[in-house]
Amino acid sequence: MRATVITESGGPDVLSWREVPDPVPSTGEVLVEVAATAVNRADVSQRQGNYPPPPGAPEYPGLECAGRIAALGPGTEDSGWRVGDEVCALLSGGGYAELVAVPVGQLLRVPAGLDAVEAAALPEVACTVWSTVFMVGRLRPGETLLVHGGGSGIGTFAIQLARARGARVLTTAGSAAKLERCLELGADVGIDYRQEDFAKRVREETGGAGADVILDIMGGSYLDRNLRSLNVGGRLTVIGLMGGRSAELDLGRMLVKRLSVHATTLRSRPVEEKAAIVAEVAEHVWPLVENGSVRPIVDRRMPLPQAAEAHRVMESSAHIGKIVLTR
Missing domain, CATH: 3.90.180.10 (Medium-chain alcohol dehydrogenases, catalytic domain)
Known part of the structure; x- marks a missing residue:
């Protein structure tokens, strides 16, 4: 062959x-x-x-x-x-x-x-999104999901699947064209990560509460902002390290808000x-x-x-x- x-x-x-x-x-x-x-x-x-x-x-x-x-x-x-x-x-x-x-x-x-x-x-996107957002992240109807990289294969699938199962979806992307496509696919809010502080915008869009689950492809560079973007009892699922392998983890914030961080591969x-x-x-x-x-x-x-x-x-x-x- x-x-x-x-x-x-x-x-x-x-x-x-x-x-x-x-x-x-x-x-x-x-x-x-x-x-x-x-x-x-x-x-x-x-x-x-x-x-x-x-x-x-x-x-x-x-x-x-x-x-x-x-x-x-x-x-x-x-x-x-x-x-x-x-x-x-x-x-x-x-x-x-x-x-x-x-x-x-x-x-x-x-x-x-x-x-x-x-x-x-x-297969790869379906298995990745299901295993991280739903099996590990336990996203439920009525909760809010933040998807980073909404224009990617993973992102476009996660937006649709979460919306189809009754969740509210916020997403980040790096261009107006990608954000427009994400909204067409069912995202409720699009955030240009090049122009905005996504953590601040997430809190604004959720009345100060934050997202219940985050699907993250960036890793280290987003860790602190992701934690600040989570609701009480929120779950961060990390599947990529495009933004680096390491960062300081604020355990105090995690304790107060009862947060969990899951890093996983398929x-x-x-x-x-x-x-x-x-x-x-x-x-x-x-x-x-x-x-x-x-x-x-x-x-x-x-x-x-x-x-x-x-x-x-x-x-x-x-x-x-x-x-x-x-x-």
């Missing part, structure tokens, strides 16, 4: 479309013929040498895909999946390729009404934990996708051999939603 190989750590030009050995599914895995995959910030970090794949994962980038099952591996005969089934999948790596081996617990059916390109833009979790998340996504999120309440936002489609250019677009932050690579 062919796959996008990271020849060395560096810029987008280190990505090369090459012939590589076909993957062989292990026990509990199926082989998926990839029709499309999506670009995530984690792929860029891996290319730069900052986010190596977990042990046993494919070395090629790509944390999600859509396609069809090409072969069943050992122990999957009674899984309910069959050769030829149209699927999308959460991956630990390997999506930038023609074939990828996937644990059966990380497979999802392609939602009704979506094509493979749209479906490829779903890629390195055990197969069993990922399967549990995927099962919840199938139960709670897929029906909302199929009835149109939540949709994947695809900014552009590009051929898989053009992964380097796709990474340049990702790093420019010129996109809104997901960049999808197609066969």
Whole structure:
């Protein structure tokens, strides 16, 4: 098969479309013929040498895909999946390729009404948002969610899902165009983080109370302002470190307001934990996708051999939603 190989750590030009050995599914895995995959910030970090794949994962980038099952591996005969089934999948790596081996617990059916390109833009964001905002953050109807980076793939999905489940949504973004799109997707308030103090604006928009849950991609540089933006009993979920790895944590503020901070990743979790998340996504999120309440936002489609250019677009932050690579 062919796959996008990271020849060395560096810029987008280190990505090369090459012939590589076909993957062989292990026990509990199926082989998926990839029709499309999506670009995530984690792929860029891996290319730069900052986010190596977990042990046993494919070395090629790509944390999600859509396609069809090409072969069943050992122990999957009674899984309910069959050769030829149209699927999308959460991956630990390997999506930038023609074939990828996937644990059966990380497979999802392609939602009704979506094509493979749209479906490829779903697994990573759906599993990330559900596991952080709802499983860890425990966002409930009537509460307020603050989403940082609302124009991203994660952000556009989080806005829609939280709104569909009855929450009020505030979001930050870095341009008027992105904020306008976020409002179209269901955000109640858009905050330009380049022009405003988001912590002050959040307090103003919530009558001084603050958000109940925050979904944060920035990390260190936002930590203090995030804590100041939380309501009593608020939950901060950190899934990215674009603003640095460390910052001083005000335990006094946390004690007084009974705050909690959760830092979590999805890629390195055990197969069993990922399967549990995927099962919840199938139960709670897929029906909302199929009835149109939540949709994947695809900014552009590009051929898989053009992964380097796709990474340049990702790093420019010129996109809104997901960049999808197609066969």
